[in-house]
Amino acid sequence: MRAGLLAIALAVAPHTAFARSPVEACLAVDQRLTDPAPLPRTSTILTGAGPLRVVAIGSSSTLGLWQSDATRTYPGRLKAELQQLRPGLSVELINSGRNADTIPGNIARFARDVAAHKPDLVIWQIGTNDITWLHSADSLTGRITDGIRQLKATGADVILMDQQYAPVILASNYTKMQESIIEAARHENVPLFSRFNLMRRTVEGGVSVTALTSWDGLHSSADGYECVGRALAHAIVATMPAAVQTQPTPAKRVRSK
Numbered sequence: 001m002r003a004g005l006l007a008i009a010l011a012v013a014p015h016t017a018f019a020r021s022p023v024e025a026c027l028a029v030d031q032r033l034t035d036p037a038p039l040p041r042t043s044t045i046l047t048g049a050g051p052l053r054v055v056a057i058g059s060s061s062t063l064g065l066w067q068s069d070a071t072r073t074y075p076g077r078l079k080a081e082l083q084q085l086r087p088g089l090s091v092e093l094i095n096s097g098r099n100a101d102t103i104p105g106n107i108a109r110f111a112r113d114v115a116a117h118k119p120d121l122v123i124w125q126i127g128t129n130d131i132t133w134l135h136s137a138d139s140l141t142g143r144i145t146d147g148i149r150q151l152k153a154t155g156a157d158v159i160l161m162d163q164q165y166a167p168v169i170l171a172s173n174y175t176k177m178q179e180s181i182i183e184a185a186r187h188e189n190v191p192l193f194s195r196f197n198l199m200r201r202t203v204e205g206g207v208s209v210t211a212l213t214s215w216d217g218l219h220s221s222a223d224g225y226e227c228v229g230r231a232l233a234h235a236i237v238a239t240m241p242a243a244v245q246t247q248p249t250p251a252k253r254v255r256s257k
Contacts, residue, residue: 021223022202022207022208022211022212022223022224022227023223023226023227023230025202025205025206025207026198026199026202026207026212026223026227026230026231027227027230027231027234028205029198029201029202029205029231031193031194031197031198031201031231031234031235032235032238033159033191033192033193033235033236033238033239034182034185034186034191034192034193034194035191038157038189038190038191039121039157039159039191039236039239040157041120041121041155041156041157042120042121042157042236042239043239043240043241045120046086046089046236046237046240047240049088049089049090050089050090050091051090051091051092052082052089052090052091052092052120052121053091053092053093053094053117053118053119053120053121054075054078054079054091054092054093054094054119054120054121054122054123055093055094055096055113055114055117055119055121055122055123055156056074056075056078056093056094056095056096056097056122056123056125057096057097057106057109057110057113057114057122057123057124057125058096058097058098058101058106058123058124058125058126058161059097059098059099059100059101059102059106059125059128059129060097060098060099060100060101060129060219061074061097061125061128061164061219061220062074062075062095062096062097062123062125063095063097063098063099064076064095064097064225065099065214065219066214066216066219066221067222067225070095072222072225072226073095073097073225073229074220074225074226074228074229074232075093075095075097075123075229076093076095076225076229077225077226077228077229077230077233078093078123078229078230078232078233079091079093079229080229081229081230081233081234082233082236082237084233085233085234085237086237094117094119096109096113096114097125100129101129102129102130103126103127103130103140103143103144103147104143106124106126106147107143107146107147107150110147110150110151114151114154115154118154119154119156120156120157121156121157121158121159121236122151122154122156122157122158122159123159123161123193123232124147124148124151124158124159124160124161125160125161125162126144126147126160126161126162126181127162127163127174127177127178127180127181128163128164128169128218130177140177140180141180141183141184144160144180144181144184145184145187145188148160148184148185148188148190149188152188152190158188158190159190159191159192159193159232159236160181160184160185160190160191160192160193161192161193161194161195161228161232162177162178162181162182162192162193162194162195162196163177163178163181163195163196164195164196164199164213164218164219164220164224164228165195165196165197165198165199165200165203165209165212166199166209166212166213166217166218166219166220167209167213167217167218168216168217168218169196169218174196178196191239193232193235195228195232198227198228198231199212199224199227199228202227211223211224212224212227
């Protein structure tokens, strides 16, 4: 009798019976860092137990606007997922996001909010406020390139992160900014993590854009932050040699002062 009721339920609602959550649908998207993706310092540390020191710099979507719990921001989710993927890994993550910040504003903070922390890896999220505030992407391409060079000079690996796929962005002239970010990343040979493409492909897969964005049509929802943070962690681990991606980490090493 129970088996018959189950069969009827599946026939009536085949799509909802095994519906995936927005985050699960997002993680099913094969999102990788752009090639080439040189993260030599990070990859070396990940083969051990850390500590890995990461600085995430950017604007309000890095800070985690509308999230009162730091663990539910994208950097918080990134840290947790890295430790899940590499058991025993020690990760120190510094969130240097600032509300309403721009590319020039980020660069002005590099010495204090990035270099001073002596990071192994820097994730630089850019473009959203610059384009929504009608700054010219043409005038910013050179600044992005210069910013990448400053970050590389610290000795850290660098990952760029582009704009989010959100209604406010889609209503702007976002394509020129996307092109500038891609061009700068390619010119400086640093990997780009495209949250724009990640979110777009998730929406194309059937997830409502409102599930990934907040009420303001710009910033991420809790699921959106989790989607980005966890997917980025998978993309980072995927840069490691395939033979060691799933191996347990050895004993923890002590970071020198």
